[in-house]
Amino acid sequence: MLPIQTALPLCEMLAGDVFFPQQASTIAPGVDKLFYFIFWVCVFFFVLVVGFMTAFLLKYRRKENFDASGPTHNTLLEATWSVLPFFIVCYMFYEGVIGYMDLRSAPESAYEIKVRAKKWAWEFTYPNGYSTNELHVPPNSPVSLLMQSDDVLHSLFIPAFRVKMDVVPGRYTKLWFDATVPGKYDLECTEYCGEKHSEMLAIVTVHNDRSEFDAWLAKASDVFGPVDRGEKTLAQVGSELALRKGCGQCHSIDPQKSKKTGPAWWGIFGEDHQFVDGTSAKVDENYIRESVLKPTAKVVKGYGGNMPSFAGQLKDREIDALIEYIKTLK
Amino acid sequence: MATVAEPMLAHKHEPEENYLTCSSGFLSWAMTLDHKRIGVMYLFAVTASMLLGGVFALLVRIELLTPDKTLMDHNTYNHMFTLHGAVMVFLFIIPSIPAALGNFILPVMLGAKDVAFPRLNLASFYLWVAGAIFFLMAIAMGSLDTGWTFYTPYSSSVISGSQAGGIVAAVFGAFILGFSSIFTGLNFIVTVHTLRPPGMTWFRMPLFLWALYATSVIQLLATPVLGITLLLLILERTLGIGVFDPALGGDPVLFQHFFWFYSHPAVYIMILPAMGIISELIATFSRRHIFGYRFIAYSSIAIALLGFLVWGHHMFTSGQSPLATVIFSALTFTVSIPSAIKVFNWLATMYKGSISLATPMLYAQSFIFLFTIGGLTGLFLGTLAVDIHLHDTYFVVAHFHYVMMGGTLIAFLGGMYYWWPKITGKMYNELWGAIGCLMVFVGFNLTFFPQFMLGSQGMPRRYYTYLPHFQGYHVISTIGALVLGTGIGVALATLLWSLWTGRKAPANPWGGVTLEWTCSSPPPLANFEKTPTVGDPYDMEQVKWDAKTESWIPRPVSERTGNSASH
Numbered sequence: 001m002l003p004i005q006t007a008l009p010l011c012e013m014l015a016g017d018v019f020f021p022q023q024a025s026t027i028a029p030g031v032d033k034l035f036y037f038i039f040w041v042c043v044f045f046f047v048l049v050v051g052f053m054t055a056f057l058l059k060y061r062r063k064e065n066f067d068a069s070g071p072t073h074n075t076l077l078e079a080t081w082s083v084l085p086f087f088i089v090c091y092m093f094y095e096g097v098i099g100y101m102d103l104r105s106a107p108e109s110a111y112e113i114k115v116r117a118k119k120w121a122w123e124f125t126y127p128n129g130y131s132t133n134e135l136h137v138p139p140n141s142p143v144s145l146l147m148q149s150d151d152v153l154h155s156l157f158i159p160a161f162r163v164k165m166d167v168v169p170g171r172y173t174k175l176w177f178d179a180t181v182p183g184k185y186d187l188e189c190t191e192y193c194g195e196k197h198s199e200m201l202a203i204v205t206v207h208n209d210r211s212e213f214d215a216w217l218a219k220a221s222d223v224f225g226p227v228d229r230g231e232k233t234l235a236q237v238g239s240e241l242a243l244r245k246g247c248g249q250c251h252s253i254d255p256q257k258s259k260k261t262g263p264a265w266w267g268i269f270g271e272d273h274q275f276v277d278g279t280s281a282k283v284d285e286n287y288i289r290e291s292v293l294k295p296t297a298k299v300v301k302g303y304g305g306n307m308p309s310f311a312g313q314l315k316d317r318e319i320d321a322l323i324e325y326i327k328t329l330k
Numbered sequence: 331m332a333t334v335a336e337p338m339l340a341h342k343h344e345p346e347e348n349y350l351t352c353s354s355g356f357l358s359w360a361m362t363l364d365h366k367r368i369g370v371m372y373l374f375a376v377t378a379s380m381l382l383g384g385v386f387a388l389l390v391r392i393e394l395l396t397p398d399k400t401l402m403d404h405n406t407y408n409h410m411f412t413l414h415g416a417v418m419v420f421l422f423i424i425p426s427i428p429a430a431l432g433n434f435i436l437p438v439m440l441g442a443k444d445v446a447f448p449r450l451n452l453a454s455f456y457l458w459v460a461g462a463i464f465f466l467m468a469i470a471m472g473s474l475d476t477g478w479t480f481y482t483p484y485s486s487s488v489i490s491g492s493q494a495g496g497i498v499a500a501v502f503g504a505f506i507l508g509f510s511s512i513f514t515g516l517n518f519i520v521t522v523h524t525l526r527p528p529g530m531t532w533f534r535m536p537l538f539l540w541a542l543y544a545t546s547v548i549q550l551l552a553t554p555v556l557g558i559t560l561l562l563l564i565l566e567r568t569l570g571i572g573v574f575d576p577a578l579g580g581d582p583v584l585f586q587h588f589f590w591f592y593s594h595p596a597v598y599i600m601i602l603p604a605m606g607i608i609s610e611l612i613a614t615f616s617r618r619h620i621f622g623y624r625f626i627a628y629s630s631i632a633i634a635l636l637g638f639l640v641w642g643h644h645m646f647t648s649g650q651s652p653l654a655t656v657i658f659s660a661l662t663f664t665v666s667i668p669s670a671i672k673v674f675n676w677l678a679t680m681y682k683g684s685i686s687l688a689t690p691m692l693y694a695q696s697f698i699f700l701f702t703i704g705g706l707t708g709l710f711l712g713t714l715a716v717d718i719h720l721h722d723t724y725f726v727v728a729h730f731h732y733v734m735m736g737g738t739l740i741a742f743l744g745g746m747y748y749w750w751p752k753i754t755g756k757m758y759n760e761l762w763g764a765i766g767c768l769m770v771f772v773g774f775n776l777t778f779f780p781q782f783m784l785g786s787q788g789m790p791r792r793y794y795t796y797l798p799h800f801q802g803y804h805v806i807s808t809i810g811a812l813v814l815g816t817g818i819g820v821a822l823a824t825l826l827w828s829l830w831t832g833r834k835a836p837a838n839p840w841g842g843v844t845l846e847w848t849c850s851s852p853p854p855l856a857n858f859e860k861t862p863t864v865g866d867p868y869d870m871e872q873v874k875w876d877a878k879t880e881s882w883i884p885r886p887v888s889e890r891t892g893n894s895a896s897h
Contacts, residue, residue, distance in 0.1 A: 018783055019782075019783060019786040019787070020786055020787065021787055021788050027715075030715070031715050031716060031718075031719055034713065034715055034716055035710065035716050035719075035786070038709050038710050038713060038716065039710075041709070042706040042707070042709065042710075045670075045702070045706060046702055046703065046706060049673060049677065049698065049702045050698075050699060050702070052677045053677060053680070053695060053698055053699070056677065056680040056681055056683070056685065057680070057685060057687070057695070060616070060680065060681070060682060060683045060684065060685045061685050061687070062617070062684045062685055062686045066617065066684060066841075066874070066875045067617060067684060067870070067871070067874075068616065068617045068618050068682055068683045068684040068870070069618070069619075069682070069891075070618055070619075070621075070681055070682030070683070071621065071678075071681075071682075072619040072620070072621060072622075072623070072868075073621060073622045073623070073624070073625075074621075074622075074678075077678075078622050078625050078671070078674075078675075081670070081671065081674045082625075082667060082670075082671055085666070085667055085670050086667055089663040089666055089667070089709065089712075090663070092663065092709060092712070092713045093659060093660055093663050093712070093713070095713065095715070096659060096712070096713035096714040096715050096716065096717070097656050097659065097714055097715075098715070099714065099715025099716075100652070100655070100656070100659075100714035100715045100718065101652070102715075103715060103718055104652050151483070151487070152481075152483050152484040152487070153481055153483070153484065153582060155647060155722060157722070157723075157788070157790065159719070159787065159788025160788075162718065162719040163718065163719075164647050164718050164719065164721055164722070165647055165649070166647050166648045166649050168582060168583060168648070168649045169483060169576045169577070169582060170576025170577075170581065170582070171576075171649065173649045186788065186797060188788070188790050189790070190721070190722040190723065190790040190791070191481075191722060192476075192477050192481070192484070192791070192792040193484065194408070194475070194484060195404045195405055195408065195475075196404060197408075197792060197793065197794070198404075198790075198792075198793035198794040198795045198796065199795060
């Protein structure tokens with residue numbers, strides 16, 4: 001069973017470029033080209049080394065001749081193989097620096113999206129203040145990400161764009177790209193950040209054109225509009241919020257109350273909670289509000305108190321929506 | 331040449347006692363000041379650590395067989411890869427060649443009776459043991475999950491009681507191991523400076539000694555920085571003094587600078603002695619004077635010095651300034667040149683040789699193959715624009731395993747096979763030695779080559795779960811790891827088996843002309859009855875094959891042509 005399951009993705013992979021995923025940004029073709037230049041230089045030297053090694057092994061294999069003699073040094077030869085690689089690596093260095101400067105210098109006109117990384121979710125905030133766990137960008141225009149971390153080191157990596165930058169607590173870091181091909185791409189955390197490092201993923205959506213992107217943003221930002229118009233309940237908005245804010249990374253919502261980093265939400269409203277300091281309290285509106293804004297005030301017994309605060313990130317009405325949503329989980 | 335008579339003598343009258351039989355009992359080992367016994371104890375200890383680290387590696391690989399859970403949960407997986415890295419780096423690779431093989435071979439090869447400070451030598455072994463105990467404590471607490479790099483603020487923010495304890499125990503363990511490493515380095519430097527016998531000028535030293543000397547310099551200069559860094563980390567964790575944690579007013583990138591200021595030179599602590607062993611193996615088994623002796627010797631020193639200036643290449647995406655990044659990239663490329671020089675010199679040494687494919691030489695050939703791949707793939711990572719994409723992916727994992735494992739571990743096994751007859755007095759089975767080497771070679775490539783493609787396709791390091799389209803390469807890699815693990819098992823079992831069944835080793839089974847082959851196998855307690863005098867360490871004409879005793883014996887001066895050592 002296993003070989004069949006695995007053979008298919010492998011074939012798909014080999015059918016494309018052996019080394020790279022799709023090229024979907026302006027800098028990707030240049031990076032790949034430089035990679036393949038180095039690749040062929042490496043192939044040349046590898047074949048040279050292993051070729052000579054094999055030839056010498058075959059030709060000079062010990063038979064009857066238990067003694068051998070040959071040159072012990074040759075200054076010209078040694079100088080040549082010291083200096084020649086020097087020129088090749090100088091060229092690699094030069095090309096690498098040029099490409100790197102492009103990667104690190106965002107155009108002035110870039111569309112700025114703020115990124116907040118926390119264990120183990122991404123939050124992208126658009127210029128109008130709307131924030132979500134998905135990165136949406138317009139095509140063929142520079143986008144820059146201004147990134148900060150709430151807790152430990154993270155790193156934002158979009159393989160299809162060939163960009164990566166660490167997200168460091170206590171300072172801002174920046175990254176930019178210009179996406180060329182509409183579609184959906186993976187975004188991964190590449191700096192180890194604890195238990196669910198490997199699940200700190202997000203989807204990047206490159207829209208077909210600028211107006212489609214603007215329309216998406218306008219619709220998505222209108223969080224409470226559908227509630228005011230009576231199209232959705234507050235609890236439905238709460239469930240979407242929970243998804244966008246990455247609550248589900250740590251809080252399960254299934255009736256089996258599967259254990260994650262934080263307490264499960266199913267049937268939680270109205271329950272009595274025991275805390276690590278020995279006290280207890282009933283889960284009500286005020287308790288949930290406090291847990292969102294000051295998560296370490298009451299840590300449930302058996303849990304580590306890992307949750308970052310959402311003070312300043314969730315508005316009152318959003319907290320209302322979350323509370324309504326949690327009430328429905330039973 | 332005055333040396334000729336003595337080895338002949340050694341052949342005729344094997345000394346009654348050697349270092350293994352001269353005394354017995356637990357204390358005769360535990361309190362020994364003999365560098366050979368300390369070397370054997372190290373050999374046993376680091377090999378056990380390698381097996382422990384190997385078990386963690388296999389568990390990691392088996393977990394990665396499927397994209398989701400295979401065997402263990404998130405946290406267990408994070409402990410496993412952390413312990414694999416920490417045990418392999420701190421307990422195995424760093425002490426492997428210098429402390430185990432180096433301790434045994436350096437004084438004998440130099441023509442000395444022991445290292446300069448035998449008591450310090452024993453102390454460094456016990457520091458290693460103490461450090462290892464702290465590591466085992468961290469494992470027993472089951473809570474070390476920071477990665478072997480202990481990056482802040484993840485490692486400095488106290489999360490819960492036992493987790494905090496585990497990290498402090500492991501960090502303190504690494505701190506103590508650092509002192510063990512410093513003592514060994516100091517000891518070797520003083521030994522090489524002061525205990526060389528008459529005639530052993532710097533440029534008559536075998537290249538393994540040059541390599542160990544260069545390594546010792548790094549150990550002495552770089553390790554204290556690690557010690558200070560780890561101490562600061564412990565202070566931050568226990569007393570809440572802000573150094574690295576931004577929540578306390580510290581800077582997490584500073585930790586990376588401090589950490590790599592040691593840990594990058596540490597990469598050369600790992601690879602330089604391995605290169606030294608390969609120089610010995612290629613010369614001996616090709617029956618040729620090493621090609622370009624001075625270039626190889628100088629390149630060891632060049633690597634040791636340049637190795638101090640390139641730590642920033644671990645931090646190209648960390649947020650360090652672009653100017654620093656560009657400078658570190660340039661410096662990184664300069665290290666590639668001396669490494670390339672060595673590979674070319676080894677090939678030239680084989681030219682017109684009389685090449686024997688005994689097991690140590692098989693390992694030496696594997697080393698050239700694997701290290702070439704490891705070194706060349708470093709070029710991708712030194713090139714800034716390309717590194718940004720490859721940084722912290724499996725490409726990096728593959729690259730450093732090709733260098734550390736394909737380099738250091740392979741050379742360690744080659745060195746073990748080479749000096750095994752000298753250390754134990756027993757010959758191993760050549761067929762099984764070759765089978766083990768072949769399995770290691772095939773298993774290694776199966777395990778790590780697919781990881782280059784995984785990485786460039788965008789698979790990050792230290793991932794417990796992964797996107798389904800990466801599975802194909804992961805399956806190949808896991809199968810390779812099982813072959814590799816079995817191969818290492820066969821290689822070690824072949825050596826152990828020889829203790830019972832191996833034929834008695836002659837003084838010089840390979841035709842080596844460095845001084846360790848002039849004393850009996852195993853050597854007597856004092857190594858040499860008289861201080862030996864020394865000629866060219868690669869003048870292969872000094873010995874000839876003797877079919878009767880199936881060993882190499884000194885060649886009388888009258889039979890020598892003087893060609894092989896011509897300059």
